[in-house]
Amino acid sequence: MVIELLKCHGSNNDFLIIDEMENPLFTEEQRSELALLLCNREKGIGADGILFVLNSDHSDAKMRVFNADGSEASMCGNGLRCVARYVCEKLSIQSAIIETMKANLEVKERESILDEIPTYQVEISPVSFELKDLPLHLDQKTLINEKIQGLSEISYTAVAVPNPHLIGIVTKEQIQSNIQKDISEKVNNPNELFPDGVNVSFVKPLSEGSIFVRTFERGVGFTNACGTAMSASTLVTCLLGINEFEQPVEVYNPGGKVRCVAHKVDESYKIDLIGNATFTHRLQVEIQLEQQIFSYVKKEEITKEISQYKSLEEHSKQVLNEWL
Template sequence: MQIDLIKGHGSGNDFLLIDEKANPYTFSENDRAVLARLLCNRHSDLGADGILFIMNSNHADGKMRVFNADGSEASMCGNGLRLVARYICEKLQRQEGVIETMKANLRVSKQADLYPNVPTYQVEISPVSFKLTDLPLKLNQPTLVNEKIPELSSELSFSALAVPNPHLIAIVDTDQLQSELQRQISERVNEPNELFPDGVNVSFVKSINPGNIYVNTFERGVGFTNACGTAMSASSLITCLQNLNEIDQPINVYNNGGKVQCVVHRSEGDYSIDLIGNATYLYQATVEVDLEKNSFAVTNKGDFSEQMAYQKLQTEVQSFLQKG
């Protein structure tokens, strides 16, 4: 089976894009999971955090399905959605569109460059739910906002929400951020456990100053990642609820892969978040895949030149974080 793909990243969170709209691929559900495990393997010639399958939609400009590197399917991916937004908008030669995801149809649009020569897209992150049943998180209470979970930590307070991916967020100081606490908690809640039967994304958030935060995320199905779009969005919302930032005001969110901007909105008691960041292409490739033998070979590969501009952004981000 021959497959054409593009590798790209949002904030260093990298994906393989496979277009099922323009190609006659006939993947089964099992095929998608196998492809994700095979092509995303970091020890292979490709490697990525996941695969973004771009499909036809009956009521939107396109549909995105996200498969993590372990073969599991995610309900949403903010960094990946920016890549899909770019791909579809460029194909349609439009500045904006609507992308169908597992839980909602989301608005996307091209924006002014976040940094010179860095293609930038804005995507809608919603729906937002604080109901523990939507994660799910098995506690004898309906919600959890800035409260302790004694089974996980005696020192940290947590907030839990689905956007719609499940997230567990703690506001931390520098010592807690640099400790092994996040790894220990993340591994516990993503192995068989009584609290999170389906696992959860775990983020440690450090407030730098008003309008600027740093987010480090252990992503369910991936592990520690350069950035997670829904985690940065959810973290921005939590900082607004704790009066560290303001609703309807841009928040610079720094991460190990670079930075994005988030704007939290509230309307009639419901929240949504705009996630604004890069959609950088790394290369396009053709691969020959044998699913029965669980093997593949790259038969053609061509690099894009966009990463150099993004690396300049990363350098500025690291300089800012070191000063902070």
């Protein structure tokens, strides 16, 4: 089978897009197998996951996300920006509704975040602080800036957006240590607290209205960026009074930066995630899933977009060098 692929990234969190809108190509089992085959950085193309774009009965399109380990994610903010751009350009529209596992989400094209970089805004919701929605097994309903006995001395907030996140506000020394790696591996291997694992983010406030977020992503490991983690981290800093609701927060990450705005309406929350949707390669590959092999038929680098994003990387590095 020969298929077309588009390699893309949001904040250097990279993906492969497979369009199944006109013709569903794969079974559930094959989607998982395909992620294991193609996302492998040593033997495959290399990516954090595959974004499958399908038809939706009630939205402009449907997104399904399969991580590099073959597991399916309920949501992916950086991936959604890439799918938003793909769908909007395919349908010649500036805004759309994308169906995800837990919600139908608004997406739209925005002014460039820097130097003509293609930029999209996506809605991150629903948001829940109830531990049963992660799930996190503790004898309490929520965890807001509290220590978890036996885990570490850092205080955490647990939130589902809708995928699960454990977020700690940390010092410069803590973010540069091995604490995050040790904790992340503990809660993503068999454990009594998080039966399904959890994304773990360390957040370092920078100047007013800006933060740095480093994330260990469930099913992936440390990533250049995790869109839902940056969104959830922004929301947590607003809850704790570090930043303000309805105000833009510049969120720096190892792969660049995004802009987030947290909203509170009565007792509910949602976050706008605004950032790049960069297309880096157009690929055509021949796949033999039964033999777990593939070969390139065509590989075209989109040099202009790769070059455009480097300016954002350099800007982010300069900012982080001042603070970390």
